[in-house]
Amino acid sequence: AYDVVADTKVDIDLGAIKKLWLEAFPEDDEAAFDSYCEGRLADAECFVCIYQHELTSIAFSITSNVVGISHCHSETVNFIVGVATEEKWRGRGLASVVLRKIAQQAQLCGNNCLLLSTYIPQFYAKLGYQEAAWHRLWRLRNSVAKCQNSESVFACSESDLAALAVYYNKHKQYGWLERSLDYWGWRFKDAGKIYGLKNYEGQISAYAILNKGNECEELLSDTSQGVVELIKVANLIDPFEIGSAKLNDKLQQDTRFEGVGLGSCQMILPLTERCRYEHSRSGVNLSCLDNW
Numbered sequence: 001a002y003d004v005v006a007d008t009k010v011d012i013d014l015g016a017i018k019k020l021w022l023e024a025f026p027e028d029d030e031a032a033f034d035s036y037c038e039g040r041l042a043d044a045e046c047f048v049c050i051y052q053h054e055l056t057s058i059a060f061s062i063t064s065n066v067v068g069i070s071h072c073h074s075e076t077v078n079f080i081v082g083v084a085t086e087e088k089w090r091g092r093g094l095a096s097v098v099l100r101k102i103a104q105q106a107q108l109c110g111n112n113c114l115l116l117s118t119y120i121p122q123f124y125a126k127l128g129y130q131e132a133a134w135h136r137l138w139r140l141r142n143s144v145a146k147c148q149n150s151e152s153v154f155a156c157s158e159s160d161l162a163a164l165a166v167y168y169n170k171h172k173q174y175g176w177l178e179r180s181l182d183y184w185g186w187r188f189k190d191a192g193k194i195y196g197l198k199n200y201e202g203q204i205s206a207y208a209i210l211n212k213g214n215e216c217e218e219l220l221s222d223t224s225q226g227v228v229e230l231i232k233v234a235n236l237i238d239p240f241e242i243g244s245a246k247l248n249d250k251l252q253q254d255t256r257f258e259g260v261g262l263g264s265c266q267m268i269l270p271l272t273e274r275c276r277y278e279h280s281r282s283g284v285n286l287s288c289l290d291n292w
Contacts, residue, residue, distance in 0.1 A: 001058075003049070004047055004097055005051060018030065020055060021082060024084030039190045040190070043062075044061060044081070047102050057094040058084050059099060061105075077114075077115060078102070078114050080116040103271065106271055112274065113269060114129075116266075124267050135243045138257050139238035139257070140228070140258070141255070141258050152198050153230060153232075158185070160194075164194070166204075167203075167204040192210045194210070195234045197229055197230060206220065206226035206229070207220060214235065214236075216241070224257065
């Protein structure tokens with residue numbers, strides 16, 4: 001790990017990082033953390049703050065090529081995940097020190113921007129991050145009976161991943177970053193289940209990614225009816241979060257759905273003049289960050 005105080009790399013006990021992670025993210029258990037280490041964090045760079053001989057704050061930086069993202073307007077992108085500070089050290093600006101060092105290192109490497117997903121955008125705004133997009137929370141107004149069988153909804157297997165990649169990259173409703181087949185291979189192993197929906201032509205027209213707790217981590221659909229079908233078969237726990245601007249508009253117009261507030265906020269820290277210009281000009285939708 002990179003110690004931002006000593007400004008050098010240090011050996012750090014993985015058990016100490018796990019302890020801090022589980023304290024900061026109580027929704028995760030040890031199995032979830034271990035899965036993160038084997039998947040999302042396998043090649044991530046870990047930044048830590050060692051203060052008064054204690055591990056006080058951590059954050060991870062994942063480059064776009066590691067997570068299987070390709071074809072970016074900004075070719076080198078870093079995703080920031082796992083920002084956490086031990087409770088007794090909070091409020092002292094230690095996480096800010098870590099995040100500033102990540103930005104400094106990324107800029108020195110010629111990276112174009114940092115991206116993250118958060119429920120506390122006001123904290124990151126103080127560090128120069130800008131809001132890119134808000135996810136919205138929805139639920140059905142009336143309960144939908146669970147349906148075990150459907151002619152159109154199916155549990156995806158590895159043979160369906162190429163079709164999922166084509167569907168996602170064609171629609172790009174989750175932003176300007178495409179996802180490679182390697183990305184979908186990793187998502188398939190990491191997820192609890194991925195459900196797909198086929199249209200009358202036999203092509204994928206919707207999908208939902210569920211974690212091992214049966215919570216919906218991502219849902220994309222051509223229509224609001226596709227969302228209903230996925231809910232019926234996958235028995236999705238609501239409220240569920242939608243990042244696609246187009247799908248949010250469709251749900252807004254469908255009286256079966258009720259908006260229940262804002263979800264996570266996707267934020268960007270431009271590191272180059274080109275990226276600052278692109279973001280200010282187009283306000284790029286970076287809603288794909290709900291996965292990170």
